[in-house]
Amino acid sequence: MLRTSSLSYPVTFFSNLRLPVLSSFRSPFPSFPPKLVSTPISAPQTPPFCQRTPSSMVGSNPRPQGKVMFSSGRSDGGNKEILVQHLLVGQDDVKMLTELQKRISEGVDLSDLAVEYSICPSKENGGMLGWVRKGQMVPEFEEAAFSAPLNKVVRCKTKFGWHLLQVLSEREESKLEDIAPEELHSKMQDPIFIEEAQLIDVREPEEVAQASLPGFKVLPLRQFGTWGSVISDEFDPEKDTYVLCHHGVRSLQVAKWLQSQGFKKVFNVAGGIHAYSVNVDPSVPTY
Numbered sequence: 001m002l003r004t005s006s007l008s009y010p011v012t013f014f015s016n017l018r019l020p021v022l023s024s025f026r027s028p029f030p031s032f033p034p035k036l037v038s039t040p041i042s043a044p045q046t047p048p049f050c051q052r053t054p055s056s057m058v059g060s061n062p063r064p065q066g067k068v069m070f071s072s073g074r075s076d077g078g079n080k081e082i083l084v085q086h087l088l089v090g091q092d093d094v095k096m097l098t099e100l101q102k103r104i105s106e107g108v109d110l111s112d113l114a115v116e117y118s119i120c121p122s123k124e125n126g127g128m129l130g131w132v133r134k135g136q137m138v139p140e141f142e143e144a145a146f147s148a149p150l151n152k153v154v155r156c157k158t159k160f161g162w163h164l165l166q167v168l169s170e171r172e173e174s175k176l177e178d179i180a181p182e183e184l185h186s187k188m189q190d191p192i193f194i195e196e197a198q199l200i201d202v203r204e205p206e207e208v209a210q211a212s213l214p215g216f217k218v219l220p221l222r223q224f225g226t227w228g229s230v231i232s233d234e235f236d237p238e239k240d241t242y243v244l245c246h247h248g249v250r251s252l253q254v255a256k257w258l259q260s261q262g263f264k265k266v267f268n269v270a271g272g273i274h275a276y277s278v279n280v281d282p283s284v285p286t287y
Contacts, residue, residue, distance in 0.1 A: 086165035
């Protein structure tokens with residue numbers, strides 16, 4: 001369903017977290033948590049309908065219950081992201097699709113049917129695709145998804161087959177930007193910035209011991225398992241969040257993940273603390 005991403009960055013993945021692969025597609029979302037590696041490689045192929053698990057995204061937006069109407073209503077999508085679940089059947093399975101539509105209209109949950117009938121790997125997550133924005137899906141699916149009123153099921157056809165899709169929630173599109181070390185340094189001269197901004201250093205403790213910047217909370221990437229699930233307890237997704245590492249690679253991985261978790265505005269420190277030392281403050285050691 002999703003277009004091939006142009007993103008390529010150094011990342012490998014924990015093998016026990018990888019989902020079944022459809023070899024002809026690659027997701028634009030970085031899977032997480034990544035391992036730290038020294039050699040840049042392209043992101044591996046991942047199934048187009050399985051970006052992440054529903055428990056990390058649904059949050060306070062419960063799955064709708066009861067009858068669900070079918071709609072062809074449309075909107076322009078604007079600068080929003082939508083939380084989508086779907087099921088997929090083959091192009092020749094129109095009769096099955098009609099029967100599934102009937103069962104949904106009678107109150108059966110789309111996610112339950114996805115587990116049983118969908119041919120998309122997202123069936124393992126009840127058909128959950130996660131938060132998506134425009135430009136990440138093939139046109140037919142995108143048009144249907146961004147035209148669908150909340151909680152109403154829409155039927156559409158793409159080159160992959162027939163889809164029944166449901167938009168569970170929507171939110172303002174989050175932003176991810178690079179920030180130059182010089183600009184970060186300028187901001188850090190204001191004590192209010194240090195107090196109000198959310199500053200995250202994802203390097204390992206031994207690296208932080210060699211060089212660090214004031215105000216940054218250390219969340220080592222290799223320890224993601226201990227802090228990833230509680231990130232929203234310690235940090236406010238509505239506040240500006242700045243992520244730092246050695247050269248800007250690991251921090252970009254984490255910044256993309258924070259964006260996927262609903263953080264509204266995330267900044268990746270371009271070039272990392274090394275660039276900060278070389279371009280801004282030579283008193284910060286390089287290593």
